[in-house]
Amino acid sequence: AQSVTQLDSHVSVSEGTPVLLRCNYSSSYSPSLFWYVQHPNKGLQLLLKYTSAATLVKGINGFEAEFKKSETSFHLTKPSAHMSDAAEYFCVVSGNAGGTSYGKLTFGQGTILTVHP
Amino acid sequence: DSGVTQTPKHLITATGQRVTLRCSPRSGDLSVYWYQQSLDQGLQFLIQYYNGEERAKGNILERFSAQQFPDLHSELNLSSLELGDSALYFCASSVAAGGETQYFGPGTRLLVL
Numbered sequence: 001a002q003s004v005t006q007l008d009s010h011v012s013v014s015e016g017t018p019v020l021l022r023c024n025y026s027s028s029y030s031p032s033l034f035w036y037v038q039h040p041n042k043g044l045q046l047l048l049k050y051t052s053a054a055t056l057v058k059g060i061n062g063f064e065a066e067f068k069k070s071e072t073s074f075h076l077t078k079p080s081a082h083m084s085d086a087a088e089y090f091c092v093v094s095g096n097a098g099g100t101s102y103g104k105l106t107f108g109q110g111t112i113l114t115v116h117p
Numbered sequence: 118d119s120g121v122t123q124t125p126k127h128l129i130t131a132t133g134q135r136v137t138l139r140c141s142p143r144s145g146d147l148s149v150y151w152y153q154q155s156l157d158q159g160l161q162f163l164i165q166y167y168n169g170e171e172r173a174k175g176n177i178l179e180r181f182s183a184q185q186f187p188d189l190h191s192e193l194n195l196s197s198l199e200l201g202d203s204a205l206y207f208c209a210s211s212v213a214a215g216g217e218t219q220y221f222g223p224g225t226r227l228l229v230l
Binding site (some may be wrong): 034036042043044045046049088094095101102103104105106107108109112 | 148150152159172187207209211212214218220221223
């Protein structure tokens with residue numbers, strides 16, 4: 001079975017400073033990995049997706065993530081935080097490709113990002 | 118706007134009652150997924166339908182059931198409601214059976230009193 005651990009429940013940064021949200025995954029196969037963002041009282045929006053092509057994945061709004069198989073990590077970064085980045089971020093792993101649970105997404109517990117002016 | 122619609126946005130009901138949540142997927146998407154988001158359990162996968170057939174099942178209670186209709190919209194039925202069923206219920210859709218991007222609707226917030 002697959003699982004995801006987000007290492008920080010809360011991250012606080014100042015506007016204009018870098019953002020690092022950490023995620024480790026566990027999977028017995030080569031997973032698809034995603035980062036989703038949820039703004040207050042909103043639905044979930046896809047930031048980026050890794051599917052075994054390039055290990056460095058670029059997403060929307062300046063975010064990117066690097067897949068490191070040796071470390072089983074998929075950390076999310078952004079060079080310069082903006083006030084509008086304040087939200088909850090979820091690291092997500094898909095089910096096993098070819099299996100009937102391929103569509104099942106397993107979510108981490110979420111990291112709340114606070115951005116101070 | 119993801120293109121996935123969910124109704125109603127909010128639902129307040131009493132314990133023991135039954136409710137139905139509705140989801141319309143993006144145009145062209147064949148899979149519909151249901152997720153539950155609660156404070157204590159986080160975001161959990163409930164069930165997936167692909168082109169009208171149940172495809173995968175997660176932590177869905179026996180009191181809950183879902184179906185996908187020929188026009189591909191889906192309904193999630195929650196019965197014998199308990200206080201602990203209060204949560205945000207999300208629907209998502211994707212083009213095929215799995216692995217590709219899932220697009221989420223705005224959710225239905227259920228409050229059981």
